[in-house]
Amino acid sequence: MFDVIIVGAGVSGASIARRLSRYKLDILLLEKENDVSMGASKANSAIVHGGYAESGKELRGRLCYPGRISFEKLNEELNFGFLANGSLVLAFDEDDMKMLATLYEMGKENGLDDIEIIGQDELRKLEENVSDQAIGALYCKGAGVCSPYEYVIALVENAMDNGLELKLNSEVIGIEKNGDVFRLTCSTGESYEAKYVINASGLNGAKVSSMITQTDFDIHPRSGEYLLMQKGTGSRVKQVLFQTPSPKSKGILVTRTYHNNILIGPDAIDEEEIDLGTHEERLKEIYTLAKKSVKDDVLNLREFIRSFTGLRPASSTGDFIIENTRTNGFINVVGIQSPGITSSPAIAEMVEKILEEIGLKLIKDPNYNPYRKPIIKYKDLEDFNKIKDKVDLELGNPERLVCRCEQVSEKTIRDALNRGIELTSFDAVKRRTRSGMGFCQGAFCRNRVLEVMEDEYKHPIENRKFDSENSGISRLNKKDINELMKKMEV
Numbered sequence: 001m002f003d004v005i006i007v008g009a010g011v012s013g014a015s016i017a018r019r020l021s022r023y024k025l026d027i028l029l030l031e032k033e034n035d036v037s038m039g040a041s042k043a044n045s046a047i048v049h050g051g052y053a054e055s056g057k058e059l060r061g062r063l064c065y066p067g068r069i070s071f072e073k074l075n076e077e078l079n080f081g082f083l084a085n086g087s088l089v090l091a092f093d094e095d096d097m098k099m100l101a102t103l104y105e106m107g108k109e110n111g112l113d114d115i116e117i118i119g120q121d122e123l124r125k126l127e128e129n130v131s132d133q134a135i136g137a138l139y140c141k142g143a144g145v146c147s148p149y150e151y152v153i154a155l156v157e158n159a160m161d162n163g164l165e166l167k168l169n170s171e172v173i174g175i176e177k178n179g180d181v182f183r184l185t186c187s188t189g190e191s192y193e194a195k196y197v198i199n200a201s202g203l204n205g206a207k208v209s210s211m212i213t214q215t216d217f218d219i220h221p222r223s224g225e226y227l228l229m230q231k232g233t234g235s236r237v238k239q240v241l242f243q244t245p246s247p248k249s250k251g252i253l254v255t256r257t258y259h260n261n262i263l264i265g266p267d268a269i270d271e272e273e274i275d276l277g278t279h280e281e282r283l284k285e286i287y288t289l290a291k292k293s294v295k296d297d298v299l300n301l302r303e304f305i306r307s308f309t310g311l312r313p314a315s316s317t318g319d320f321i322i323e324n325t326r327t328n329g330f331i332n333v334v335g336i337q338s339p340g341i342t343s344s345p346a347i348a349e350m351v352e353k354i355l356e357e358i359g360l361k362l363i364k365d366p367n368y369n370p371y372r373k374p375i376i377k378y379k380d381l382e383d384f385n386k387i388k389d390k391v392d393l394e395l396g397n398p399e400r401l402v403c404r405c406e407q408v409s410e411k412t413i414r415d416a417l418n419r420g421i422e423l424t425s426f427d428a429v430k431r432r433t434r435s436g437m438g439f440c441q442g443a444f445c446r447n448r449v450l451e452v453m454e455d456e457y458k459h460p461i462e463n464r465k466f467d468s469e470n471s472g473i474s475r476l477n478k479k480d481i482n483e484l485m486k487k488m489e490v
Contacts, residue, residue, distance in 0.1 A: 002195075004194055021163060034425060041341065051107060053103060153421075170190065203221055235260060259437075280480065306441060319335065375415055395410075
């Protein structure tokens with residue numbers, strides 16, 4: 001029997017698992033997909049938010065800033081990729097300036113000490129490619145960007161090094177409680193028992209909660225679509241550039257990613273059903289709105305490499321739901337939409353306190369190791385002409401370049417394959433190594449990656465498709481964007 005079972009290996013579940021792994025506890029993490037970070041934690045803006053966009057009257061407003069200031073230390077320990085490059089909320093008229101004043105006051109109420117409203121001169125010193133139409137901005141020095149799926153992967157790898165047990169492809173289909181013991185039944189037919197259960201199951205949060213306790217909320221998908229440009233374009237934008245927020249969204253952003261792509265989006269549409277596809281009219285609108293934030297030569301659809309959709313698990317309460325339920329020992333951690341990634345360290349601490357308050361004994365493990373070596377680090381691409389001969393090296397040579405676009409070596413891929421989580425798809429390797437994230441989007445390297453996987457694991461890889469192919473997702477690709485460019489006369 002386990003002390004704690006966590007349902008869901010997204011950013012909340014992974015953060016809680018890693019937080020609890022510092023204690024002498026038997027912990028099980030259950031995930032219904034074939035890898036960790038497969039939901040909202042994978043497809044999002046990747047922003048480590050300042051902590052000014054939500055009121056302190058909301059739980060997410062109170063947790064954002066404490067979470068944000070944890071990221072520098074977390075990255076030092078876990079090596080997932082974090083850059084505190086700052087953020088700017090842009091104002092284009094006096095109404096926007098009034099909104100900046102409101103955001104500033106909320107930030108101050110939430111404890112921020114690194115925000116200020118700046119005028120045009122200071123704005124252009126900070127961000128030379130900002131739109132000439134911007135008249136001011138709210139500047140938050142400590143906000144930044146991270147690599148969100150690498151963050152979740154790092155959390156889980158480190159927790160596993162400290163004793164966590166992970167079960168993938170294990171959807172929870174039933175929960176019961178006998179006395180003080182919970183029994184969870186999975187789609188695999190396996191059952192697991194624990195004294196405490198944490199429901200961090202994202203979009204399935206209400207469904208899982210209703211299996212065992214009175215559930216007075218629902219969770220619905222709020223979709224946001226994005227456009228991603230090729231590596232190197234991110235150097236045109238120094239800070240995260242927001243427009244003033246709406247009730248559903250923090251506004252269309254233009255930002256560099258941690259790995260130096262330009263990312264623009266998202267919109268915010270409440271959906272009745274899950275739709276991970278991307279749509280021409282929505283992407284056209286996002287691109288048009290994003291161009292408002294920057295000078296004319298910053299965004300270029302000819303540099304497009306990928307579109308994607310993220311689904312935020314929005315609760316009917318409009319806020320995070322983190323609480324011990326009427327079924328004592330069953331803790332809901334649901335409705336974790338933006339700023340969920342930023343808040344995740346503080347969410348984990350809050351859950352730790354709840355568990356201690358309801359009786360879980362937390363005895364520190366003297367063997368706890370908070371450190372995890374990186375699989376990759378940020379790098380600029382080398383001159384391909386100087387390294388192109390490495391592409392043709394034989395299988396088994398650590399220096400062989402498996403992926404040309406992102407210049408990923410065979411050594412890096414084999415490292416990713418030996419981190420405690422058996423990888424079963426090309427995309428799982430992609431998220432850890434960036435193989436397939438370059439201009440050709442895996443057209444060249446997919447079979448080469450699968451070849452290394454089969455050589456390392458000594459068995460065939462059955463899943464040889466991209467994740468999007470397996471799920472039937474329809475996304476706009478380069479050909480579609482070229483057609484859109486013609487319509488827009490870009």
